[in-house]
Amino acid sequence: MKRVYVLSILTLLSLNSFISPKPKPNKQPNIILIFIDDMGWADFSSFGNKDAQTPNFDQMASEGISFEQFYVNSPICSPSRVAISTGTYPQRWNITSYLDNRAQNQKRGMASWLDPKAPMLARRLQEAGYATGHFGKWHMGGQRDVTDAPQITSYGFDESLTNFEGLGAKLLPLTKDETGKVGRIWQDAEILGEPVTWMQRSEITTGFIDEAIQFIDKAENKEQPFYVNIWPDDVHSPYWPPFEDYGLAKEAGKRGLYLAVLEAMDQQFGKLFDYIKSNPELSENTLILICSDNGPELGAGQAGNLKGYKTHLYEGGIRSSLIVWGASYLDEKAIGSRNKESVFSAIDMMPSLLEFTGLQPEKKSVLDGENMIETILGKSTASRKAPIFYSRPPDRKNYYGIENLPDLAVRDGNWKLLCDYDGGRPELYQIVNDPGEKHNLAETYPDIVKKLTDKVVSWYQSMPVLDENTSNNKMVLSL
Numbered sequence: 001m002k003r004v005y006v007l008s009i010l011t012l013l014s015l016n017s018f019i020s021p022k023p024k025p026n027k028q029p030n031i032i033l034i035f036i037d038d039m040g041w042a043d044f045s046s047f048g049n050k051d052a053q054t055p056n057f058d059q060m061a062s063e064g065i066s067f068e069q070f071y072v073n074s075p076i077c078s079p080s081r082v083a084i085s086t087g088t089y090p091q092r093w094n095i096t097s098y099l100d101n102r103a104q105n106q107k108r109g110m111a112s113w114l115d116p117k118a119p120m121l122a123r124r125l126q127e128a129g130y131a132t133g134h135f136g137k138w139h140m141g142g143q144r145d146v147t148d149a150p151q152i153t154s155y156g157f158d159e160s161l162t163n164f165e166g167l168g169a170k171l172l173p174l175t176k177d178e179t180g181k182v183g184r185i186w187q188d189a190e191i192l193g194e195p196v197t198w199m200q201r202s203e204i205t206t207g208f209i210d211e212a213i214q215f216i217d218k219a220e221n222k223e224q225p226f227y228v229n230i231w232p233d234d235v236h237s238p239y240w241p242p243f244e245d246y247g248l249a250k251e252a253g254k255r256g257l258y259l260a261v262l263e264a265m266d267q268q269f270g271k272l273f274d275y276i277k278s279n280p281e282l283s284e285n286t287l288i289l290i291c292s293d294n295g296p297e298l299g300a301g302q303a304g305n306l307k308g309y310k311t312h313l314y315e316g317g318i319r320s321s322l323i324v325w326g327a328s329y330l331d332e333k334a335i336g337s338r339n340k341e342s343v344f345s346a347i348d349m350m351p352s353l354l355e356f357t358g359l360q361p362e363k364k365s366v367l368d369g370e371n372m373i374e375t376i377l378g379k380s381t382a383s384r385k386a387p388i389f390y391s392r393p394p395d396r397k398n399y400y401g402i403e404n405l406p407d408l409a410v411r412d413g414n415w416k417l418l419c420d421y422d423g424g425r426p427e428l429y430q431i432v433n434d435p436g437e438k439h440n441l442a443e444t445y446p447d448i449v450k451k452l453t454d455k456v457v458s459w460y461q462s463m464p465v466l467d468e469n470t471s472n473n474k475m476v477l478s479l
Helices: 002-019 055-062 077-086 102-107 121-127 187-192 201-221 243-251 253-278 346-356 446-462
Strands: 030-036 065-071 131-136 159-161 170-176 182-184 196-200 226-231 286-292 319-325 337-339 388-391 408-412 415-419 427-430 464-466 475-477
Touching: 030 077, 030 201, 030 253, 030 346, 055 253, 055 286, 055 319, 077 121, 077 346, 121 131, 121 226, 121 346, 131 201, 159 201, 170 187, 170 201, 196 201, 201 226, 201 253, 243 253, 253 286, 286 346, 388 446, 408 446, 415 446, 427 446
Parallel strands: 030 226, 030 286, 065 337, 131 159, 131 226, 170 196
Antiparallel strands: 065 319, 170 182, 286 319, 388 408, 408 415, 415 427, 464 475
16 A cells, blocks of 8 residues: 555656746846737737737737737837837837938938937846847838948847848849839838848738848857847738739729738748747747737727727827737746736836846836836736827828827826827816717816826926937937
């Protein structure tokens, strides 16, 4: 009996080790940030798209966590990219709309590129020994006639490959219509750096992914953790799906072209996801985050029941679907779930991911974001504590058929307020119950209106402005 007892204990110990959760990797985690251009909140089929299928992104959602109340920090590309890269409001760096040519930037009171002294997630990780790579759209400096902006590698990246809105090596888009006619888009972008490779726009995301995979392979061979941006611009107009799909999609109009491009993008990302999942070392040690930089263009993507589009401070312009994947790091009970309650934003990514990697922000750096890593990993449903503030792009007062758009917005708890720069024309919404912003409660709750207008106006007035007497990128505080 004694021998049987010992064998039973050994058997139990063996079974216990078999059913115990897998231990977390001992290596520093790898991070991949996928930041899609102009995709609507409801464009993944897992978020409600009935007109197109995105099976590869949907699979990532089923193996990860989907977040319904994640916000980016601008309704337009360049400032949104600044926010997620720096953990700060883009207004701090005078990038409040898309970066254009030098004269247009100056006319709108904007810098022509992100100050390289800004705190950068990539730089902080690079300093800690990470391999850092950027593959895809940049649009934080170096576009049109702005040829003297810093290189992307000046911001903490070891390698970069971009498109026509950044300095350095790039992939530039060819087009092919239903007749087989080949054209070029943004040919002048060759002045923004070499080497230049021309390839079909419908295949450029694969080009970025191939380069990212090569970069990851090199990091793995060196046993070096990596941080990689993959920022595709497929679903930003003009829409050029694969040649074999172009004619039929064109017949369905702008929406048809958009959906064809969306599905093609999903197929291309399948290669990246399969590559990560097929390698046990990568699969167990990589966190992938997937979201959009702002809302959709009118007539193309969709934001479900959310009001507004790209450039608007309404929910459709600033709320993004977010998928987080990485089974070794996520709370097991949260895998495959949808988080409908936690409110946080892109500026929270930097402090959260630094905490995730065991790092601290740069000394004396200003951060507007909060550490939300427990929520991101499904271990909590907490929301950020501070409000999320917005100012509209200065060149978008009237857009997409809406005249006299609000200038400012704030999301604070269950409330959302929009108003003008002076606090006038307030719109107040109980945003949890009214995500479509249909019922303006400003007259019903004047005390809340006063509280929130004071907050958002004060925030906006505290942001830096360009000094007209200095160079285009030097800033002074507005007193």
